[in-house]
Amino acid sequence: MKCKKCGGVAVINMRHHRLALCADHYLDWFVTYTQRTIEKFRMFGSGDRLLVAVSGGKDSLALWDVLLRLGYQADGLYIKLGIEHQGYSDRSLDYVQRFLETSEAANPPRAPRPTQHVLHVVDIKGTYGESIPELARRTGRGRGKPCSVCGLVKRHVMNRVAQEGGYAALATGHNLDDEAAVLLQNTLRWQTGYLARQAPVLEATQPGLSRKVKPFCRLYERETAAYALVRGIDYIYDECPHASGATTIFHKELLNRLEGRSPGAKHSFYLDFLRAKKKGQLLLPAEEVELHPCEKCGQPTTAPGLCAFCRLWQ
Amino acid sequence: MVKVILRNREWELRPGMTVRSAILKLGLDPEAVLAVRDGQLINEATLTRDGDTIKLVAVISGG
Ligand code: SF4
Numbered sequence: 001m002k003c004k005k006c007g008g009v010a011v012i013n014m015r016h017h018r019l020a021l022c023a024d025h026y027l028d029w030f031v032t033y034t035q036r037t038i039e040k041f042r043m044f045g046s047g048d049r050l051l052v053a054v055s056g057g058k059d060s061l062a063l064w065d066v067l068l069r070l071g072y073q074a075d076g077l078y079i080k081l082g083i084e085h086q087g088y089s090d091r092s093l094d095y096v097q098r099f100l101e102t103s104e105a106a107n108p109p110r111a112p113r114p115t116q117h118v119l120h121v122v123d124i125k126g127t128y129g130e131s132i133p134e135l136a137r138r139t140g141r142g143r144g145k146p147c148s149v150c151g152l153v154k155r156h157v158m159n160r161v162a163q164e165g166g167y168a169a170l171a172t173g174h175n176l177d178d179e180a181a182v183l184l185q186n187t188l189r190w191q192t193g194y195l196a197r198q199a200p201v202l203e204a205t206q207p208g209l210s211r212k213v214k215p216f217c218r219l220y221e222r223e224t225a226a227y228a229l230v231r232g233i234d235y236i237y238d239e240c241p242h243a244s245g246a247t248t249i250f251h252k253e254l255l256n257r258l259e260g261r262s263p264g265a266k267h268s269f270y271l272d273f274l275r276a277k278k279k280g281q282l283l284l285p286a287e288e289v290e291l292h293p294c295e296k297c298g299q300p301t302t303a304p305g306l307c308a309f310c311r312l313w314q
Numbered sequence: 315m316v317k318v319i320l321r322n323r324e325w326e327l328r329p330g331m332t333v334r335s336a337i338l339k340l341g342l343d344p345e346a347v348l349a350v351r352d353g354q355l356i357n358e359a360t361l362t363r364d365g366d367t368i369k370l371v372a373v374i375s376g377g
Pocket residue numbers: 146147148150151240241242243376377
């Protein structure tokens with residue numbers, strides 16, 4: 001199989017794009033496609049300061065790499081969850097730090113001066129007193145799994161750091177498979193409220209709330225993995241030990257079986273949903289929740305008094 | 315023979331089939347893995363050769 005651009009040996013064939021590319025042309029294509037996605041959904045502009053949530057996994061490190069290559073001022077945020085099983089948290093932070101020290105995007109050879117980006121590390125236990133697993137155990141939230149507490153804490157911390165640092169947007173590495181899996185889950189239960197909110201850009205509708213963007217939302221998971229591999233980005237390959245058996249994984253497998261039978265199935269499932277929503281063809285409930293600042297931390301919340309995050313630490 | 319590795323699993327297959335057929339033969343999903351040979355990503359139509367070691371990289375993550 002040959003590269004469509006140069007006739008060299010293709011490293012990847014993207015059946016839904018009818019596009020096979022060699023290593024160099026794949027890297028170019030991937031970066032350009034991300035930039036086109038940023039423009040298509042008006043995510044941010046060239047002068048904006050960005051905060052990228054990095055976990056040490058393929059998607060977030062690839063995203064940071066691409067944003068730096070595109071010339072954006074992009075700082076990283078790593079949240080240390082304190083998952084000690086097989087040294088997961090320590091190992092994932094190592095990957096992020098190694099990326100910073102060795103990657104070409106983070107250390108461009110011809111940069112006139114040391115590059116400007118920084119990595120913020122928030123250690124949950126060091127900052128708030130308990131790690132995610134400890135917090136989950138004490139509060140008994142999430143039926144034995146720390147994931148619901150983890151999600152809540154990550155959202156709070158990302159928002160806080162983005163606000164304090166005055167960043168124009170918080171970028172996450174969610175890819176099309178992540179988004180399609182969420183869409184499938186929400187559709188199976190007709191969660192109209194969630195469907196109304198699912199988007200590549202979440203506007204900062206309230207003071208104290210950061211704008212959230214997903215520049216990889218049109219890229220398949222195998223494409224972000226291929227980018228990391230070809231680009232030589234070393235990422236944490238093992239899953240968080242608590243991810244096993246997650247519904248998301250099952251939904252992704254289902255979607256991949258559809259994709260195998262009709263290439264482009266995932267692509268249309270997600271992107272046609274966005275298109276229909278934009279055209280007003282889906283009648284979804286308007287968001288009318290009333291938010292007010294939490295009495296303790298000031299972040300917007302629906303609950304009277306303290307927000308869900310602050311209540312965790314009561 | 316061709317050695318195929320995915321995490322801590324290992325298989326041996328006859329050479330001469332495409333990477334895609336090899337993945338399917340092992341009961342895996344070609345959408346969910348990438349194939350690497352000699353440190354290079356290889357496309358799904360690549361023919362496997364006798365003596366190859368092919369490392370499959372799982373691409374799905376979740377949680
Ligand atoms: S799998 Fe659960 S505990 Fe692990 S990082 Fe994801 S949300 Fe957190």
